[in-house]
Amino acid sequence: MAKKADVNAFCGVAQALMRMGDTWTLLIVRDAFFGMKRFSEFEKSLGISKNILAARLRKLVDFDIFERRRLEEPGQRYEYTLTKKGRDLWVVLTAMRLWSDKWVFGEENAPLVAIDTATGKRVAKVIAADADGNPVDPARLRWRLGAPRANEE
Amino acid sequence: MAKKADVNAFCGVAQALMRMGDTWTLLIVRDAFFGMKRFSEFEKSLGISKNILAARLRKLVDFDIFERRRLEEPGQRYEYTLTKKGRDLWVVLTAMRLWSDKWVFGEENAPLVAIDTATGKRVAKVIAADADGNPVDPARLRWRLGAPRANEE
DNA sequence: ATTACAGGTTGCACTTTGAAACCTGTAGTT
DNA sequence: AACTACAGGTTTCAAAGTGCAACCTGTAAT
Numbered sequence: 001m002a003k004k005a006d007v008n009a010f011c012g013v014a015q016a017l018m019r020m021g022d023t024w025t026l027l028i029v030r031d032a033f034f035g036m037k038r039f040s041e042f043e044k045s046l047g048i049s050k051n052i053l054a055a056r057l058r059k060l061v062d063f064d065i066f067e068r069r070r071l072e073e074p075g076q077r078y079e080y081t082l083t084k085k086g087r088d089l090w091v092v093l094t095a096m097r098l099w100s101d102k103w104v105f106g107e108e109n110a111p112l113v114a115i116d117t118a119t120g121k122r123v124a125k126v127i128a129a130d131a132d133g134n135p136v137d138p139a140r141l142r143w144r145l146g147a148p149r150a151n152e153e
Numbered sequence: 154m155a156k157k158a159d160v161n162a163f164c165g166v167a168q169a170l171m172r173m174g175d176t177w178t179l180l181i182v183r184d185a186f187f188g189m190k191r192f193s194e195f196e197k198s199l200g201i202s203k204n205i206l207a208a209r210l211r212k213l214v215d216f217d218i219f220e221r222r223r224l225e226e227p228g229q230r231y232e233y234t235l236t237k238k239g240r241d242l243w244v245v246l247t248a249m250r251l252w253s254d255k256w257v258f259g260e261e262n263a264p265l266v267a268i269d270t271a272t273g274k275r276v277a278k279v280i281a282a283d284a285d286g287n288p289v290d291p292a293r294l295r296w297r298l299g300a301p302r303a304n305e306e
Numbered sequence: 307a308t309t310a311c312a313g314g315t316t317g318c319a320c321t322t323t324g325a326a327a328c329c330t331g332t333a334g335t336t
Numbered sequence: 337a338a339c340t341a342c343a344g345g346t347t348t349c350a351a352a353g354t355g356c357a358a359c360c361t362g363t364a365a366t
Contacts, residue, residue: 010264010265011180011183011250011264011265012249012250012251012252012253012254012257012258012263012264012265013179013180013183013246013249013250013253014180014183015253015257015258016249016250016252016253016257017176017179017180017249021174021175021176021179022174022175022176023170023174023175023323026166026170026174027164027166027167027170030164030166030167034296038343038344039343039344039345040342040343040344043344048324049323049324049325049326050324050325050326050344050345050346051323051324051325051345051346051347052322052323052324053344053345054344054345054346073332073343074331074332074333074334074342074343075330075331075332075333075341075342075343075344076330076331076332076343076344076345077332077342077343077344078343078344085256088252088255088256089252090291091248091252091279091280091281091291092245092248092249092252093166094281094291095244095245095248095279096165096166096169096170096245097164097165097166097169098165099165099169099241099242099244099245100165100166100168100169101165102241103238103241104165104168104169104172105165105168107301108300108301109300110165110300110301111163111164111165111298111299112163112164112165112296112297112298113296113297113298113299113300113301113305114281114289114294114295114296115294115295115296115297115305116283116289116290116293116294117293117294117295118290118293119283119287119289120304120305121283121284121285121287121289121305122283122284122301122305123281123282123283123289123294124282124283124284124301125281125282125284125286126244126248126279126280126281126282127244127279127280127282127286128244128247128267128276128278128279129276129277129278129279129280130269130272130274130275130276130277131274131275131277131278132274133278133280133288134272134274135286136267136269136272136274136276137269137271138243138244138247140269140270140271141267141268141269141270141276142267142268142270143187143265143266143267143268144265144266144268145264145265145266146264146266147261147262147263147266148260148261148263148266148275148277151273152266152268152273152274152275176354191312191313192312192313192314193311193312193313196313201355202354202355202356202357203313203314203315203355203356204314204315204316204354204355204356205353205354205355206314207313207314207315226312226363227311227312227362227363227364227365228310228311228312228313228361228362228363228364229312229313229314229361229362229363230311230312230313230363231312231313
């Protein structure tokens, strides 16, 4: 029987889930994208227990997804902000949100819409692309183990 | 304090996480994308307990992400295959995988590469796009509550 | 009748989660 | 100086979830 650690060691999906595969972590990240920074903001928004929130934030900081910064305020106050690594989770959240829009709410009933301020169009889908930005059809893929090669760039 | 159910009710991310926000569910879906169909295949691949696997598969079938079909074989054998709804999770998994390639393994050390058989190029990124397929820059978004409107399509 | 196998269920120890109470540092108020 | 308020936690403990091992079931081959 394969050990869990082995399975995870070389799978990016598993690695991502080790960092955010629970009920709360990605919701905290989501709230950070909406501008929340403070322990009490996350606590209030999510209705999460303080001990759980503290543990999750600690892990997110350990994983360098959040940054913890002391504030120049009375008492010991901190703010938690997304790092570049954390902000790069935006597309994961968006993919999940659009999946739910389609399959849970139905497109007509999406509760939240992101709109491109430049064009006025909504974010409607998330697509896989090659390095040049050309869309790739998931139906015509093959898989290869190991690192990317130059001629595939 | 906001109740958890309230928070979840109108957030696509939360809805997605309710369906797959645990250690195992998305790994089962991942294995299905690699062609696994049988209880014993998932069990062996993941090193997951039978009771947990059975519970997760039941939930996935309830959510219409997997389909359970009896096979014409000795004993009671079944296969679990992804529905359209389940196959639509491909982009979520890909977004997670590429995030890990970049931030956990490093681009040079990605353990698995997906290659477009038509062009020979690898899947290098996942991008948000409007309905016409034009990429949207996450830095220039605004948010609106409620359903999409026609002029945003 | 016995064995083999897929696909489970059940029982029980162990771990994680969650609600509530409590603690700590700083500042403003009495 | 004592008291209060507030953010950001930690501690405690009961309840829920996880995971291993043992057992069960239907079918077919030996």
